[in-house]
Amino acid sequence: MRDRLHDLFNNQILSHEKIRQLLIETSELIQRKEEPEETKKQVDILFIEADGFWTGVQQRGKKTKKKRETKLVVVHEGWEKRQADDYKLKNPIYITSYRSEKAEDLWDRVF
Numbered sequence: 001m002r003d004r005l006h007d008l009f010n011n012q013i014l015s016h017e018k019i020r021q022l023l024i025e026t027s028e029l030i031q032r033k034e035e036p037e038e039t040k041k042q043v044d045i046l047f048i049e050a051d052g053f054w055t056g057v058q059q060r061g062k063k064t065k066k067k068r069e070t071k072l073v074v075v076h077e078g079w080e081k082r083q084a085d086d087y088k089l090k091n092p093i094y095i096t097s098y099r100s101e102k103a104e105d106l107w108d109r110v111f
Contacts, residue, residue, distance in 0.1 A: 048110070049074045055098070070098040073110050 014022075050073045057066040073095040079087040097106050 043077050045078060047074075047076050047078060049076075068098060070096065071101070071103075071106055072096050073106065075110065 050071070052069045052071045054067045055070045057064065057068055059066070074089070074092055075095070076089040076092040078090050080090045082088045095106070095110055097109075
């Protein structure tokens with residue numbers, strides 16, 4: 001690094017030791033850097049809807065009637081009018097699981 005700086009500026013800019021000190025200082029700053037705090041949104045009512053449905057499983061080259069349960073959780077703040085008699089979810093978050101995941105594990109991911 002020192003030699004490259006010397007080539008660029010045609011003069012010794014930093015010594016090996018100064019470069020080492022700067023690297024140490026920089027790494028300490030990066031380690032101390034705090035993550036920005038998450039801003040938590042306050043809502044009056046939070047809806048959590050959950051359901052499960054069965055989906056067919058496809059396997060290459062095999063005809064099978066094997067099925068597995070797909071779990072779907074929708075978290076939203078309510079509904080807002082889109083058209084005359086049509087509504088949409090307000091700020092929805094969809095969480096799904098199709099693995100043989102325990103129900104408790106799915107709810108841990110939700111909360």
